[in-house]
Amino acid sequence: MKIEGLLKPEDIIPALSAHDKEEVLHELAAKAAGRNSGLDGQEVFRILMERERLGSTGIGDGIAIPHGKLKRINGPMMIVGRSPAGIPFNSLDDRPVHIFFLLIAPEEAVGVHLKMLARISRILKDPAVRRGLMEAAGADEIHAVILKQDSRY
Numbered sequence: 001m002k003i004e005g006l007l008k009p010e011d012i013i014p015a016l017s018a019h020d021k022e023e024v025l026h027e028l029a030a031k032a033a034g035r036n037s038g039l040d041g042q043e044v045f046r047i048l049m050e051r052e053r054l055g056s057t058g059i060g061d062g063i064a065i066p067h068g069k070l071k072r073i074n075g076p077m078m079i080v081g082r083s084p085a086g087i088p089f090n091s092l093d094d095r096p097v098h099i100f101f102l103l104i105a106p107e108e109a110v111g112v113h114l115k116m117l118a119r120i121s122r123i124l125k126d127p128a129v130r131r132g133l134m135e136a137a138g139a140d141e142i143h144a145v146i147l148k149q150d151s152r153y
Helices: 022-036 039-055 110-124 127-135 139-150
Strands: 057-059 069-071 078-085 097-106
Touching: 022 039, 022 078, 022 097, 039 069, 039 097, 069 110, 078 127, 078 139, 097 110, 097 127, 097 139, 110 127, 110 139
Parallel strands: 069 097
Antiparallel strands: 078 097
16 A cells, blocks of 8 residues: 555645644644544544553654554544654654654554555655655645655555
């Protein structure tokens, strides 16, 4: 599964207003609920916080991939957020996070969930892609950077 089928420009928050981990997760969860009327933002937030308690999804290099699984969702969905200032997130490298990829999948879709996490990680491994995401002027440009890199795999 490619990101192209999951992510639209309207799923991207080019400038998060959050200042800490909980605020980021609330903002991303609210955006997910706004994009899918079957989702409850508070339930998404709760799932994300439960996952963070197991260990931070801040993987380093300014990236976090908060994720979780829900019963009442038809297929995987993705929300991307960017924080130009960076947000403390207990990342593996203890540096602030600038780029957030929220992934939510159905509970029974373990394989798809893991494949999408791996795909996101692979795309963001390239420093030029991370730089492109930070330099992009808005949601459309962020979307274009992601899809260009996604098409290489």
